[in-house]
Amino acid sequence: MAIFKQNAPHLRRNASVTRMMVDVLVALAPTLIFSFIIYPIKTLIFYLISVVIMEAAEFIYVGLKGIMPNDGQKHSFKERFNYAYKGKYNQNNILTAAITAIIYTLIMPAGAPIYAVIIGALVGIVLGKLVFGGLGSNIFNPAAVGMLFAKVCFGSQYAKNVPTWYYTVADVTTAPTALSNSAGTLNGLIENFNNANFLDMFIGRMYGTLGEVYTVTILVGAIYLLIRRSADFRVMLPYLGAFALFSLVAGLGFYAVDGTTNPGAFTLFSLLSGGVMFGGVFMLTDPVTSPINSPSRIIYALVAAVSTVFIRLFTAYPEGVGFSILIANMVAVVLDHYEWSSPRYTWKKFLTMGLLIIIPAAIIFLVIKFGGVYHA
Amino acid sequence: MVCNSLQKYYNETMIAKTTHINDTKNLVGSLPAVRYTEPQYLYIAMANARCPNAELFIKEGDHVNSCQVIGMRHAAFFDQPIHATCSGTFVGLEKHYHRNGKLTDFIKIENDFKDTLDPSVKQRTPEEIAALTKDDMTEIIKNCALVGLGGSSFPTYIKFQTNKPIDIILINGIECEPYITADHRLMLEFPRRVIDGIKYAMQAFKCNKAKICIKSKYKDIKQVYEQVLKEYENSGIEICCVKNYYPQGWEVAMIKEATGIQLKPGELPSNRGIMNFNVSTMVGLYKAIKYNMPVIKRFITITGDGIKNPMNFRVRVGTSVRDLLSQYCGGYINPDKDKVFIIGGPMMGNSVPSDDIIITKTVTSIIILDKEDYVEQPCVRCGSCVLSCPVHLEPVQIMNAVKSLDKERIKMLNPLRCIECGLCAYSCTSKIHVTDYIRRAKVFAKL
Numbered sequence: 021m022a023i024f025k026q027n028a029p030h031l032r033r034n035a036s037v038t039r040m041m042v043d044v045l046v047a048l049a050p051t052l053i054f055s056f057i058i059y060p061i062k063t064l065i066f067y068l069i070s071v072v073i074m075e076a077a078e079f080i081y082v083g084l085k086g087i088m089p090n091d092g093q094k095h096s097f098k099e100r101f102n103y104a105y106k107g108k109y110n111q112n113n114i115l116t117a118a119i120t121a122i123i124y125t126l127i128m129p130a131g132a133p134i135y136a137v138i139i140g141a142l143v144g145i146v147l148g149k150l151v152f153g154g155l156g157s158n159i160f161n162p163a164a165v166g167m168l169f170a171k172v173c174f175g176s177q178y179a180k181n182v183p184t185w186y187y188t189v190a191d192v193t194t195a196p197t198a199l200s201n202s203a204g205t206l207n208g209l210i211e212n213f214n215n216a217n218f219l220d221m222f223i224g225r226m227y228g229t230l231g232e233v234y235t236v237t238i239l240v241g242a243i244y245l246l247i248r249r250s251a252d253f254r255v256m257l258p259y260l261g262a263f264a265l266f267s268l269v270a271g272l273g274f275y276a277v278d279g280t281t282n283p284g285a286f287t288l289f290s291l292l293s294g295g296v297m298f299g300g301v302f303m304l305t306d307p308v309t310s311p312i313n314s315p316s317r318i319i320y321a322l323v324a325a326v327s328t329v330f331i332r333l334f335t336a337y338p339e340g341v342g343f344s345i346l347i348a349n350m351v352a353v354v355l356d357h358y359e360w361s362s363p364r365y366t367w368k369k370f371l372t373m374g375l376l377i378i379i380p381a382a383i384i385f386l387v388i389k390f391g392g393v394y395h396a
Numbered sequence: 397m398v399c400n401s402l403q404k405y406y407n408e409t410m411i412a413k414t415t416h417i418n419d420t421k422n423l424v425g426s427l428p429a430v431r432y433t434e435p436q437y438l439y440i441a442m443a444n445a446r447c448p449n450a451e452l453f454i455k456e457g458d459h460v461n462s463c464q465v466i467g468m469r470h471a472a473f474f475d476q477p478i479h480a481t482c483s484g485t486f487v488g489l490e491k492h493y494h495r496n497g498k499l500t501d502f503i504k505i506e507n508d509f510k511d512t513l514d515p516s517v518k519q520r521t522p523e524e525i526a527a528l529t530k531d532d533m534t535e536i537i538k539n540c541a542l543v544g545l546g547g548s549s550f551p552t553y554i555k556f557q558t559n560k561p562i563d564i565i566l567i568n569g570i571e572c573e574p575y576i577t578a579d580h581r582l583m584l585e586f587p588r589r590v591i592d593g594i595k596y597a598m599q600a601f602k603c604n605k606a607k608i609c610i611k612s613k614y615k616d617i618k619q620v621y622e623q624v625l626k627e628y629e630n631s632g633i634e635i636c637c638v639k640n641y642y643p644q645g646w647e648v649a650m651i652k653e654a655t656g657i658q659l660k661p662g663e664l665p666s667n668r669g670i671m672n673f674n675v676s677t678m679v680g681l682y683k684a685i686k687y688n689m690p691v692i693k694r695f696i697t698i699t700g701d702g703i704k705n706p707m708n709f710r711v712r713v714g715t716s717v718r719d720l721l722s723q724y725c726g727g728y729i730n731p732d733k734d735k736v737f738i739i740g741g742p743m744m745g746n747s748v749p750s751d752d753i754i755i756t757k758t759v760t761s762i763i764i765l766d767k768e769d770y771v772e773q774p775c776v777r778c779g780s781c782v783l784s785c786p787v788h789l790e791p792v793q794i795m796n797a798v799k800s801l802d803k804e805r806i807k808m809l810n811p812l813r814c815i816e817c818g819l820c821a822y823s824c825t826s827k828i829h830v831t832d833y834i835r836r837a838k839v840f841a842k843l
Binding site: 021022023024025026027028029030031032033034035036037039040043107110112154155156157248249250251252307308310312313314317356358359361362363364 | 406407408409410411412414417418497574728731732733734735736737738742743744745746747748749750751763765767768770771773774775776777778779780782783785788789790792793797805808809816818819821822823824825826827829831832835
């Protein structure tokens, strides 16, 4: 028996990063399984491609980071391998790449060509994560980076590929998703809204990416994450709440113009359509790319909600969650700057939060009512 | 109960404010203290953390009485007499580990088991005590070398010298760190000494209100004091149950909970009319005022996962822990495993590289744990340390600033406000020793 000296504290909490990642995997599992039932082949192929690419990239990255410095002597491959990987490559490296791969798979559209999936996965893991220094150092969500790169570069090549046994729409090739429409205007959006069936949307009987449309399984995952506290409710709930509020304001704007749109139903439609639920539950809450303290996390969530609504309503892109997550990730770095970062709630922070809600809400309402973007 | 288990669950979850440490007080909390452990040799420290120099008044072979002044410690602005804690023969100086973790000279006294008291020890009558003013008491406790016995070892007479009006005296019996039960046993076994000590302090400060703060889960202490306080009518002393959080024993948290006053960082409690003492200091005050006696015995806890029989003791100051361990605690569990010896609580205590520890006045507990090696993972910025920090710092930002050696950034993040409660490292999901980084940041910030 030897007696050692160590610095206080001598106890540690029974919680680990590994458990947090396993929690996220468990929370993602229902959605992945649902997606696998609806699109068995696509999900399997996309997942295998992305998980192989991402695990390989992570593995090679750890090896490159641990290259043995030249000390004038010859070392065998085994020595070099041990130098690079021993104690530096562990279950966390495997789990983090697996989570990124699952999220990336679930936000890719079913009609994406294989080469787009490969390039997107490579760009996502390398430019989104590894160039910053791997686990814990990235500032952007790697899955969102990969998905958006593939979409921006190869979006025109995406096909409409849907299983007809699950969807009830007659014309597969020209049918719009809930958000995108042939006209690309707010009038088209309201048309979609008037044709929408909320139960179908809730169980994912609509067009969208592989995993983001199954609101029911995403909710199960969200509840699990909140109970286990592996995702911060200070990000998830303000994001979804502020998004619902902005949608309500937009719905009021539509009602003010045409007099028939139901604002409450439009709010529900906005929440159920597109990737809001998936992004808010699984991507925005990634602690690595969130700010560090609780008031900043709320501001971060509000920024994401504002940009999501603006991109959805007023840009050529029908879906804004991916972009808004990247914008919020950029803001997170600013919020963490040491000169103003503090875990205390001050009146300045409350003012910021209030302005982040009031000004965008006013803009949304006024633009829809008077901006001429929507006609009765 | 439901609330407690929920709280426990939330402390074990990921991104959460940690307020509870896994508490193992049930190990020894209800065990009565073992008394009359008369060892062959007693060791009295020459210097301590606050007094680096000391001189000795006796020669080798001299006979000393219990409570006799045998030396004087010198510090920058005060002197502190050294008292013998038993009667016997002065053998010589030996080096042992002090509670600050350093090898220090100890005065070795061979016990003659007669316990003859020094003539300076005399009982004061109640009339004499009633006539004492604050200045008299200050002089008495200065000569008795009474210090803060909760672990701070701050001289109590300096607290008595304040001229500010004191409205309320708070007695800290919270003992918020896990494992330690010394104050718990003291409060249960000597309630009248505690209350008498508080009465003397109230007499000195001319205040008529005092609160004994305990954790609300200690129903046994509450019952004892509610019963005993009936004997002291209109004493103005009441028992105050505070929440079971860690670090509730931190004076700012205790004052907030007991009186509702929020101290500013660095503000002295006496500015707001509050004086706070540890319970064992109050018993020391009782002994000093009533019998003119220094602290020669104290309660300690020897516990931890590494030994067979965890126990509470009431021992003479100067007892060697090695003797207690072999005689009473039954040795180690898993003697092959590496151990850590901690003096004080497991969250803030020092660890020493040997079991050759001497119990000084301010040692509250010895905790023997099996050494566990934690592998540091990269920080995933979960924010648990920021949520848990009781002084609202951002430990992870300070850690990153230390890693990049950015002095300006470290200063802006105020690491000097840290109380080193250890919650940041305790709550870290990546098992990073965040508290160590903050200690380094403190060094940087002082440059």
